[in-house]
Amino acid sequence: MKLGEMELIALSDGRFRLDGGAMFGIVPKPIWNKMMPADENNRIELGMNPLLIRTEGKTILINSGIGTKDDDKFKRIYGIDSQDGQLVENLAKHGIQPEDITDVIIGHLHFDHNGGLTRQEGDHIIPTFPKATIHISKLHLDTARNPCEREQGSFRPDDFEPALAACPTKIYDQAWELIPGKISITFAHGHTPGQQVVTLHDGGKRVIFCGDVIPTKAHLPVPYVMAYDINPVASVDERRALAQQAVDGALLYFEHEPGPPLWTVHFNGKHFVPGDKVSMD
Numbered sequence: 536m537k538l539g540e541m542e543l544i545a546l547s548d549g550r551f552r553l554d555g556g557a558m559f560g561i562v563p564k565p566i567w568n569k570m571m572p573a574d575e576n577n578r579i580e581l582g583m584n585p586l587l588i589r590t591e592g593k594t595i596l597i598n599s600g601i602g603t604k605d606d607d608k609f610k611r612i613y614g615i616d617s618q619d620g621q622l623v624e625n626l627a628k629h630g631i632q633p634e635d636i637t638d639v640i641i642g643h644l645h646f647d648h649n650g651g652l653t654r655q656e657g658d659h660i661i662p663t664f665p666k667a668t669i670h671i672s673k674l675h676l677d678t679a680r681n682p683c684e685r686e687q688g689s690f691r692p693d694d695f696e697p698a699l700a701a702c703p704t705k706i707y708d709q710a711w712e713l714i715p716g717k718i719s720i721t722f723a724h725g726h727t728p729g730q731q732v733v734t735l736h737d738g739g740k741r742v743i744f745c746g747d748v749i750p751t752k753a754h755l756p757v758p759y760v761m762a763y764d765i766n767p768v769a770s771v772d773e774r775r776a777l778a779q780q781a782v783d784g785a786l787l788y789f790e791h792e793p794g795p796p797l798w799t800v801h802f803n804g805k806h807f808v809p810g811d812k813v814s815m816d
Contacts, residue, residue: 536797536815539737541717544587544629545788545796545815548600548622548651552578552614557762558750570753571793578614581751581791583647585622586744587631588735591714594631595638597733597744598790599651599663602694613647622651623663636664638713640720641671642746643730644679645689648790652698662698669698672722673708675729686727686765723748725770726763732777734785741785742797748773750791752798756806778807786813 536543554577559567571579588595600622601615609615619625623633642648654663676699679690710721717737723730726747733744747763748770749755757775764770781787781800789796799810 536813537738538735538740538742539717540590541735541737542589543735543742543815544589546585546587546600546622546625547619548583548585548602548625549615549617549619550580550582550793551601551616551647552576552580555579559754560760560762560764560767562759567753567759571751574614580614580616580793581647582793582796584788584790584792584796585651586788586790587626587629588718590717590737593637593714594635595640595713595718596636596664596667597640598642598648598746599639600649601647602651602654602663604650604653604655604660604693633664634666636667639664639667639669640713640731640733641669641675641695642733642744642790643675643727644671644695645727645747646691646694648746650691650694652695653693660693660697662701664698665702668703668705670705670707670713670720670731671699672729672731673706674722674724675727675731676706678728683765689727689763723769723773725766725768725773726761727765741780742788743777743780743785744788744790745777746790748777749787749789751789752787752792752809755800755808775807778802782807 555573583600586597653660682690712719719734720731723732735742760767760770782802795812797813801810
C-alpha cells in the first residue's frame, strides 16, 4: 500500500488466543461472542500484525510479534498458530531479511507484541534485527524492568534485554518524530504505562497504528476496555480520542485483528463502529 511516498506492508507473526472475557472486560459474553466467537476454553482468536514501513531509505518495523522462543506448553496455553507464517518468513516473502531492518519502534513490550525482538541461537538469545536502532519510551522501559505484580507476567526480559544491550537504542520521555512530518509518536498509558502510538502522515492521509489502545475493530466502542488494562479510566479517554481521529479521516491499523487490519471508522450516534476494510495490496 502507498501512503504518499511511504510504502506500508501488513505483516503477520501468526495467530494466538486469549480469554475472551479478559479481552472485553465488563462487556457480557453474549455480546462479544457474536463478534469474536470463543473456543471451548473461552479463548478468542487474535492476529499478531506488525507493520513495515519503507520510506526515505529506511526500513522500519513497528513491533515484532511473539517470536519463536516459546516451548510447546506455552504454545498450547496461548493457542499459538503459525499457519500464516511467522514474522521473519513473511518478511522474506517481500525480499526483506532481518539485517535489512533499520529501525524498530517498540509499541510496548508485552510478549505478544515484541517477543520477536530476540531469537534463540544455540544456547544464546540474540537480537532478531541486529542492525536496527530500537526506539522505546523511557516510562515503558522502566515499567517493563520494574513491573507491578499485575503486569509482570506480560514482560519477559529475554524478549528485549539482549536486543537493547546489543543494538543502538533511543529512549524518549516525550512525544517525538522518527521522520519529521511523516512518522510521529505519542504515548498512551491506559493499557500499560508509556505505550507508543505511531501515526503515519503522507499524501494528505493518515494511518494510526493502534497497538493495544484499540486491539481489534470489535473493540471500537469506548466501553469495551480490556481487563488487562492497568488504568481503564485512562483507556476510555485514549480510545475515544483515537477513534475520533478515525472518524475525522484517519485509517486505523488494528494489531490484533484476525482478519484485514486496516479500517475506516464511523460513529453511529452511540458507538464508534468499523466502516470499510482498506486493501493493503
